[in-house]
Structure formats: structure tokens, C-alpha cells
Amino acid sequence: xxxxxxxxxxxxxxxxxxxxxxxxPISGHATLYWYQQILGQGPKLLIQFQNNGVxxxxxxxxxxxxxxxxxxxxxxxxxxxxxxxxxxVYLCASSARGNEQFFGPGTRLTVL
Amino acid sequence: DQQVKQNSPSxxxxxxxxxxxxxxxxxxxxxxxxxxxKYPAEGPTFLISISSIKxxxxxxxxxxxxxxxxKHLSLHIVPSQPGDSAVYFCAASLSLTGANSKLxxxxxxxxxxxx
Numbered sequence: 468x469x470x471x472x473x474x475x476x477x478x479x480x481x482x483x484x485x486x487x488x489x490x491x492p493i494s495g496h497a498t499l500y501w502y503q504q505i506l507g508q509g510p511k512l513l514i515q516f517q518n519n520g521v522x523x524x525x526x527x528x529x530x531x532x533x534x535x536x537x538x539x540x541x542x543x544x545x546x547x548x549x550x551x552x553x554x555x556v557y558l559c560a561s562s563a564r565g566n567e568q569f570f571g572p573g574t575r576l577t578v579l
Numbered sequence: 580d581q582q583v584k585q586n587s588p589s590x591x592x593x594x595x596x597x598x599x600x601x602x603x604x605x606x607x608x609x610x611x612x613x614x615x616x617k618y619p620a621e622g623p624t625f626l627i628s629i630s631s632i633k634x635x636x637x638x639x640x641x642x643x644x645x646x647x648x649x650k651h652l653s654l655h656i657v658p659s660q661p662g663d664s665a666v667y668f669c670a671a672s673l674s675l676t677g678a679n680s681k682l683x684x685x686x687x688x689x690x691x692x693x694x
Binding site for chain 2: 471502512515517560564569570572
């Protein structure tokens with residue numbers, strides 16, 4: 468079974484630029500999560516999708532972050548414009564109903 | 580306010596000995612607790628979990644203990660192996676499904692197993 472795929476693995480941008488991350492969850496997993504992990508911290512949920520609907524985006528900075536899940540499968544997370552404090556690893560996870568979450572390798576973002 | 584706390588940032592143990600990783604939580608509504616293991620440049624990997632209705636769950640060398648009255652859980656690894664060296668995250672959720680399934684993570688603890 469293929470795992471959660473994410474791209475790119477690394478991204479370096481200047482502040483105020485835009486960036487987008489892509490996630491392909493495990494086939495058949497209806498729930499998809501985006502987490503932000505700042506260095507030295509545990510992952511923090513940004514947004515949760517159930518199929519293509521948003522379940523929880525209470526901790527998403529909506530003035531600069533946006534996310535969508537196309538046709539209930541792949542998802543993209545965008546930051547526009549980026550700030551220095553957005554430097555972090557962005558993790559995508561997926562789960563089948565009632566089961567544990569499986570994580571992708573993450574995208575390491577550096578904002579200069 | 581951090582709802583899941585891993586107060587020790589690191590732990591070093593000898594190969595073959597027991598590793599005990601501790602985790603405390605403040606939200607009594609948490610219903611499910613999980614441990615994830617993370618190697619550098621990889622995403623967290625699920626290790627073991629426990630429901631709030633149990634006090635122990637065992638899977639091979641890994642055992643998780645839950646003390647609800649103390650709001651404390653621990654992960655025991657016996658015997659420890661050098662390949663166990665990684666960052667271990669404690670996580671909790673209100674539910675396994677729906678809007679309450681999001682995970683709240685601790686900061687992680689770095690385990691080093693010396694050969």
C-alpha cells in the first residue's frame with residue numbers, strides 16, 4: 468500500500484512570496500489533515516477535510532493560508548504572502564474512518 | 580496552553596535496557612492516546628495507541644500505560660534497540676472520528692539507545 472505523498476520536500480522562499488504544497492493521501496482515506504510543525508514543537512493542526520468538505524479550520528490563519536481538496540482526493544495548501552514565522556515543516560496525514568492517522572514525509576519550508 | 584506535555588526533552592538508555600517515555604495531559608475529555616515515532620526527514624509513524632477505557636496496551640516490545648486519574652501515560656520499550664533511536668511524540672484526541680479526531684501533540688522526546 469502506497470503511503471501519503473507530499474511535494475515538494477523542501478522549499479525556500481523570500482518573505483511576502485507565495486508557496487503551495489501538494490498532498491496525495493492513501494487511497495480510500497476519506498479524512499485528510501494538514502499540520503504545521505515548527506522546530507522544537509509538536510505538529511499542530513491547520514485544517515481537516517472529510518472527503519472534500521472542511522471539518523475544522525479553526526487554527527488556519529485565513530488571512531494568508533488557504534487549502535482545498537479536489538474531488539475528495541488530492542489537497543493543496545497555499546501561503547500568500549509568506550512571513551518569516553511560517554518557516555516550518557508542513558505535514559499531511561490521512562486516515563480511514565476510526566483509524567489512526569498516517570503521515571507523509573512533510574515539506575520543509577524556509578522563509579528568508 | 581499546552582494540553583499534552585512531554586516534559587523531558589531527551590532520554591538516553593543502554594541497549595537491552597528498558598526505555599520509559601512519559602506524557603502528561605490536562606484535558607480530561609481526551610478519549611484516545613497515541614504514540615508516534617519520527618526519524619529525521621521523515622513524517623511521524625504510528626507506533627501504538629490506547630483508548631481511555633483501558634489502562635494498558637501491548638504490542639511486541641512496546642507497551643503503553645494509561646493512568647486517567649493522574650492524567651498520565653507512559654510508553655515502555657523493552658528491550659531497547661539502537662534502531663529505536665528517534666523522536667517520540669505523545670498525541671491525544673477527543674475521538675477517532677469526525678471533527679474531534681484531530682491530534683494534539685506534545686513537543687516530543689528524543690530517545691538515544693547506546694549500543
